[in-house]
Amino acid sequence: MAPAGTKGSADPDAYDERRRWQALAVGLVATFMTLLDVSIVNVAIPSLERALHANPSELQWVLSGYALTFGLALVPAGRFGDIRGRRDVFVFGIALFTLTSALAGLAQSPGWLVAARLLQGAAAGVVNPQVTGLIQQLFQGPARAKPFGLLGAVIGISTAVGPLLGGLLIAAGGPEHGWRWVFFVNVPVGIVAVILGWRLLPGRVTARTARRRLDPVGVLLLGAGVTLVLLPLVQHAQWHGPAKWLLIPAGLALLLGFGLWERWYARQGPPLFDVRLFSLQSYTLGSLIALFYFGGFTAIFFIFTLYLQNGLGYSALVAGLAVTPFALGSAVAATIGGRIVNRFGRPLVAVGLLAVVAGLGLVALAIDLLPHAPVPWVTAAPLLVAGLGSGLVIAPNQTLTLSQVPVPQAGSGAGMLQTGQRIGSAAGIAAVGSVFFSTVASGGNAWTKAFERSLLLGAGIVALALLAALLDIARHHRQTRTQGRAPS
Incomplete structure (x- = not known):
């Protein structure tokens, strides 16, 4: 066995506690950067549209093309990392993501930007399953709860804080070129992640693993x-x-x-993916929860930033600040949820989902009851409630869903879970966005009505995730009663 901390070792025992957390920190930074680009571009769309004279179809591809190629790359990249070693795949993905971020920032036409975003999304899909597989590899059993909690916090914060960071960058860079800094900000972080990833992540694979085919x-x-x-x-x-x-x-x-x-x-x-993983009810129901939750969760920020900027005339910075309560609540609750998930199990996820549904409902109620009050202020407390709930959903659900997945299948298993999240996000944005835009098109002062209707639809999709969680809790209670009645 290699000495503790030896570079390139794939054996988790060869990594002391400090080295494990250093490797995880690199992975979390990369995850934050790639998931940030799902939402950070939303607030840049108006200035980007003016600068490049992009039409609606091109703008749609700037947003959705990233999610499409992201979802396509996840499972093959996860499997490739399982076979060839996660360090090399991770470093390649981050290097490609950094390069394509620079190309997106330098774009001189809509077609250039769309092509860069498609490649950038594929690179993000290469990176993300390596991080989840890394946690499975370096941490064992209940010890995975804390790193998965941190990963969940990063997922929640990156999605929610994207509009805020985008607003700050646009305000600093100016209305004409500020959108370019939304992409350029990835470059220095990516370069550092490439260097540290090569130095800190386990890279060697066994001869038996290396012989596997893709x-x-x-x-x-x-x-x-x-x-x-x-x-x-x-x-x-x-x-x-x-x-x-x-x-x-x-x-x-x-x-x-x-x-x-x-x-x-x-x-x-x-x-490529062992379909027998779906015989694990924890994996199947957890994947359904993730599918429905991301279907409702991701769409909310899409319509909220549109409502604030295009409907009410707030700046990109104010629109970003308005979702900060959600991001803060998610960060706090995810850290706590990761530590207590092994004690409470799926009921913790159900409580979180209930809080999200309640928080979103309260957002709609607050806007309806206080129509003349500043929207960012009246929605702050309900969004905080929803954020606290979200923190109890993403990380604990990921921990429970992947808890029985064997380490050799960790990358592909996590990739399939995240593919479901991307499909859920795309379907949710399509459904919720359709309600939003059709209501706006009805004419008159329809922006508030459009937001309320689409918000309630998003809450309804999250409620489907709550139903899946309740089914898993009921299944677990039945198993417990059956085992209790079994003869000793």
């Missing part, structure tokens, strides 16, 4: 299936007519084919 047929089936499911969702505003929705059943058919192929391929060798 399963190219599985990659093609999964990629085509996810693309067909996501395309009509990300292009719903640009592709008119009902024919686009036929792509979704076609994509689902390909995903079914992917599942059948993976079952067959597992008899020949390790598959």
Whole structure:
């Protein structure tokens, strides 16, 4: 066994406590940076539109193209990290993300920016499953709760703080070029992450692991299936007519084919994704919770920033500040949730989901009861409640969902979980955004009504995640009673 802290060792025992946390810190910074770019661009859209003269379809691809390629890369990249070692894949992904961030900031046309965003999203999809796999690799059993708690805090904060940071950068850089700094800010952080990632992350893989194949047929089936499911969702505003929705059943058919192929391929060798993971009810129900939660959660910030800026005339900075209570609540609760999840289990997630639904409902109620009050002030307390709930959802649910996943499948298992999150985000933004824009288009002073309706729809989608959590709690209680009645 290599001495403690030896560079490149894949053995978690070769990493002392300090080295484990240093490696995790690098991974968390990378996760923050890649997930920040999901939401930070929202507040930059008005200035970006003016600077590049982009049309609505191009703006949609700037936002949604990132999510599309992000989702496509997750499972293959997670599997590749399982096979070849997470350090090399992580460093490649961060280097590509840094380069494409610079290219996006230098964009001279909408087409240039869209191409850079597509590559940037793919790079983000390469990075993220390596971080989750790293936690599975370096921490064992209950010790994973704290790092998963920190990861959950990073996920929640990055999504919520994106509009605030974007507003600050635009205010500092000016209305004409401030949007470029939304991308340039990634460059110095990315360079440091590449250097530290190469030095600190475990890199060596065993000969047995290195002989595994990537399963190219599985990659093609999964990629085509996810693309067909996501395309009509990300292009719903640009592709008119009902024919686009036929792509979704076609994509689902390909995903079914992917599942059948993976079952067959597992008899020949390790598959891209072991579908037997779905026989673990903790993994299946946890994945459903993540799918529905991100479907409601991500859409809220999309419509909130639009409502504040385009509907009420607030600046990008004020729009960003308005979601800060949610970010703060999420950060505090995620840190606590990660420490107590092993004690309370899925009921903790259910409490968090209930708080999110209640908080979002209170946001709509506050705006309705106080129509003339400043919206950022009247929504601060309800958003804080929702943020506290969110912190008890993301990290604990991820810990519970991946708790029984074997370490050799940690990257692909986490990749599939995050793919579900990306599909949920795209579907939620499509559904909630459709209600929002159709209500705005009805004319008159419809912005507030549009926000309230779409907000309640988002809360309803989160309620589906709560239902899945309650089903898991009921299943666990049945198992406990059955074991209690079993003869000793």
